Amino acid sequence: MPPIQAPFPHARPRRLRASSAIRAMVRENTLTVDDLIWPVFVRAGEGIEEPIPSMPGVARHSIDKLSDAAREAEALGIPAICIFPYTDPKLKTADCAEAWNPDNLCNRAIRAIKHAAPNIAVMTDVALDPYNINGHDGFVIDGEIRNDETVDALIKMTLAQADSGADIIGPSDMMDGRIGAIRGALENAGHQNVTIMSYSAKYASAYYGPFRDAVGASGALKGDKKTYQMDPGNSNEALRMIERDIIEGADMVMVKPGLAYLDICHRVKTEFEVPTFAYQVSGEYAMIQAAAQNGWIEGETVMMESLLAFKRAGCDGVLTYFAPQAARTLTQ
């Protein structure tokens, strides 16, 4: 049923836009600091903040610097931080064993952040790409991305992260059956309270380019990820993936990328009513920053408008490289 309205001039919709006070009263959606998850990049060394050229304003932090950043995020009220490691190319192998090394960069970073900023939730990424010589999220055997062998490895990776203190596990690999397998393994290991935010509807997207620079996977990647990540033309399939992951034990689900897939976010929230998140990915971030740096758009305003769009689409929150900047804008 269309909304009821008096005919003009009795209805003058502009009345509700006439002042900032009235606009605030009738605003349907708002962004708060609670909605932000901050993805961060960690690298080896000490005292290092290494800028990532394709992501202006984003750096790879050594663990000590990352701890400082986590403290700052906690003080801003950002509820969660998500760790992505830049792995030394020498540690990348075909068997990806570094992925479940209890002392790998990611696991050390988890422990450091839990120590430095105990009130911020720590999220991790579960996929083999940072550790794989060929840049893929799964094992490559005879040119094929192998599903079941990869899931076994993802379980080992997850348990090492959970043992290190991770609060939220984020499987981003798009292998079949991984959520159920990971949930079962967490239960058996006594990690009943570790939550899973599944990258359920993750598309094979060109928007991930700058991220692959950031984690050092761009040069490594052989081919593309289309045999496991979703086809951008599909929408019903996203709902099937979300439903499957909920049934297998995901607590929260994610759609990725963000802005170009808001229709998916909206369908997911409307049809399943589960905690739904979007990932405003590296390419989206880079586009806004690049245009802002050229003076072609007002970066700050476009940032806030893009983040609000996720709320309007029905998302409960958004992973965004803008998290600290947006939090400062919201709290100042």
Ligand code: PBG
């Ligand atoms: C790894 C992973 C990717 C991103 C998050 N986890 C890249 C990929 O799938 O190739 C992308 C994030 C971004 O672009 O900001 N599985």
